[in-house]
Amino acid sequence: MIKEFKEFIARGNVIDMAVGIIVGAAFTSIVKSLVNNLINPLIGIFIGRIDLSNLVWQVGDAQFKYGSFLNSVINFLIISFVVFLMVKIINRFRKKKEEETPAPSEEVQYLKEITELLKKQNNN
DSSP states (O other): OHHHHHHHHHSHHHHHHHHHHHHHHHHHHHHHHHIIIIIHHHHHHHHTOSOGGGOOEEETTEEEOHHHHHHHHHHHHHHHHHHHHHHHHHHHHHHHHHHHSOOOOHHHHHHHHHHHHHHHHHHO
16 A cells, blocks of 8 residues: 555655645745735726725625625736647747758668558467
8 A cells, every 4th residue: 555655655746736836825925915016006006996805885884895806806917818829838848859860861761661561460
């Protein structure tokens, strides 16, 4: 059981996922700071308020804090856009690496064809 657990943890995908989660959490705090300290005041200039989280709609004793919801939506949109840009950049680097790998030589192609023909002959 312990051996299987060690093999599971040592897999590249699990470690990559763990690193991604940790970096994502750290990145989220940076984006929240960006939204709270730069973007919300900018939006506040246009709507006349600096802190959106104080926007409340009150009906009787119930308070609907739609300003906090707007902050969450803005955070989500910014994080999603930045992740999109990061994936796009990573994909560019991957394409360049694929383009850099040389095509197999004619000899290699002929050898592959020969092995395929031999496999067909052996199956018959």
